[in-house]
Amino acid sequence: MKASFVTSAGPAQPPTSFPGPSLPAFEPFFRAHYPAVVRIAFTVTGDPAAAQDVARDVFVAALRRFPDPDGSGYAPAWIWATAAHSGLNAIRGERSRDRRQQALGRLPRRSATVLVLRHSGLSYAEIAEAMHVTAGHVGTMLRRAESALGKEHRVAARS
Amino acid sequence: LRHVPDAALRRMLDEPLAVTDAARHHLGTCGRCRAASAEIAENAAAAFRALSPAQLSTDSDLAWIRLQHQLARPAETASPALPLPRLPSRRLVMASIRTGTVVAAGVLLAGVGATAMLTRVYAPARVVAPVPVSRGYLHAVTRARDITRLPCPTPGMLPAGVGSPQLSVAAPAVTCTPSRGFSIRRTH
Numbered sequence: 001m002k003a004s005f006v007t008s009a010g011p012a013q014p015p016t017s018f019p020g021p022s023l024p025a026f027e028p029f030f031r032a033h034y035p036a037v038v039r040i041a042f043t044v045t046g047d048p049a050a051a052q053d054v055a056r057d058v059f060v061a062a063l064r065r066f067p068d069p070d071g072s073g074y075a076p077a078w079i080w081a082t083a084a085h086s087g088l089n090a091i092r093g094e095r096s097r098d099r100r101q102q103a104l105g106r107l108p109r110r111s112a113t114v115l116v117l118r119h120s121g122l123s124y125a126e127i128a129e130a131m132h133v134t135a136g137h138v139g140t141m142l143r144r145a146e147s148a149l150g151k152e153h154r155v156a157a158r159s
Numbered sequence: 160l161r162h163v164p165d166a167a168l169r170r171m172l173d174e175p176l177a178v179t180d181a182a183r184h185h186l187g188t189c190g191r192c193r194a195a196s197a198e199i200a201e202n203a204a205a206a207f208r209a210l211s212p213a214q215l216s217t218d219s220d221l222a223w224i225r226l227q228h229q230l231a232r233p234a235e236t237a238s239p240a241l242p243l244p245r246l247p248s249r250r251l252v253m254a255s256i257r258t259g260t261v262v263a264a265g266v267l268l269a270g271v272g273a274t275a276m277l278t279r280v281y282a283p284a285r286v287v288a289p290v291p292v293s294r295g296y297l298h299a300v301t302r303a304r305d306i307t308r309l310p311c312p313t314p315g316m317l318p319a320g321v322g323s324p325q326l327s328v329a330a331p332a333v334t335c336t337p338s339r340g341f342s343i344r345r346t347h
Contacts, residue, residue, distance in 0.1 A: 023230070027223065035217045042215050051215070056226055063230070100209050119210040124174055135177070139166030146169075146202040149209065 026063050033076055034059070037083045040120040044087030046098060054086045077129040084116045084130075085109075103152040111145035118142055162189060168196045172203055 037058055042051035058079055066075040088109065091101045104112045110131070117127045124135040133141070163171075163182045171178045171186070186192050 023227070030223055030226065031219050034219045034222050038217050038222070039215060043210055048215060052222065052225075056222065056229055059226055060229055103209065115206060115210060118173075119207060124170060124177065136166050136170075139168075139170040140164075143165045143169040143199055143202070146199075146206040149206050150202045153205065153209065 023063075029075065030059055033079060036120065036122070037079055040080060040083040040116060040122075041087040041090075043116050043120045044084065044101070044104060045090055046100060050090060051087070054083065054090055058083045058086055077126070080117060080122060080126065081113065081130040084113045084120075087116065088112055099153070099156060102156065103149055106152055107145065107148055110141065111148055114138065114141045115145045115149060161185075163192045163196075165195065165199065168192065168199050169203065171196070172200055 034055060038051050038055040041054035041058075042048060045051050045054065061082065062075060062079045065078070088104065092105060104115070107115070114127060114131065117130060118138075122130070124138045127133075127138045128135040131138070131141075163178075163186055167178050167182050168186070171183070175183070186196060
């Protein structure tokens with residue numbers, strides 16, 4: 001299945017009031033996945049403060065979408081993918097981007113996403129779950145993305 | 160003989176146990192697959208160098224507190240729904256801070272320059288240490304004026320380095336203004 005996780009997840013709707021009573025249930029989920037989420041954001045931004053901001057916003061959105069994340073196995077994959085996308089959105093249009101961010105910004109979104117997730121330490125199975133593809137296809141996406149990244153670097157080095 | 164797919168060659172670098180034994184055996188005997196694997200490994204290493212971030216320490220306790228604070232804010236002031244903005248506020252704030260810092264630094268430097276110039280203009284050409292004078296000495300000077308009837312008696316002995324003084328006595332203050340840094344002042 002190659003459905004886009006963005007469209008499958010859909011845009012988050014801001015709540016009129018926050019589901020406060022679900023916070024205690026959400027805390028273990030937060031503590032279990034915060035390091036991975038902030039690392040994904042850090043892989044994109046390269047800025048610890050910006051990565052923490054992205055991670056916080058991702059969990060706010062996750063709490064609105066999954067008030068009881070333990071009851072939904074989809075939540076971890078969703079926050080991994082959302083962290084990558086949010087980080088890529090954060091660097092888009094930045095004027096002071098470094099070479100990594102420039103290269104990521106020029107790649108197709110799915111290529112950049114698979115690169116970020118893999119180099120943040122996620123396994124093939126986790127990436128497959130986040131991107132709604134098979135684990136075997138992750139290898140194909142990763143190879144193509146790394147080849148494209150190498151070309152971007154070579155172009156940047158010549159210019 | 161079927162060659163190993165690129166996906167398997169790439170995964171073999173990260174998760175070798177996830178690749179079949181037949182694929183690994185073929186890789187060991189096929190020059191074409193070895194060349195492809197070497198190219199894939201080179202690209203993967205370059206991507207690792209480019210993307211693998213430095214060490215990042217995460218404080219989940221502090222992050223949880225910040226998240227709770229974020230959630231405590233009213234919905235309209237909380238973070239917008241995803242996709243998230245590009246963090247313009249942080250960048251703009253930092254740019255504003257940098258701009259303000261530059262302006263403030265410029266004003267400060269200009270002020271320092273002006274102060275230095277004024278300090279040079281009004282700087283004393285020579286600083287003379289004050290000479291302590293006792294009340295008895297002043298009384299003696301006053302008595303000397305009464306005895307000699309001179310308008311300005313001259314001290315017989317001056318500290319080293321003090322030139323010829325111009326001494327004036329007036330009531331209620333007695334002031335001695337030497338030409339080279341000698342003064343006596345009494346106030347009642």
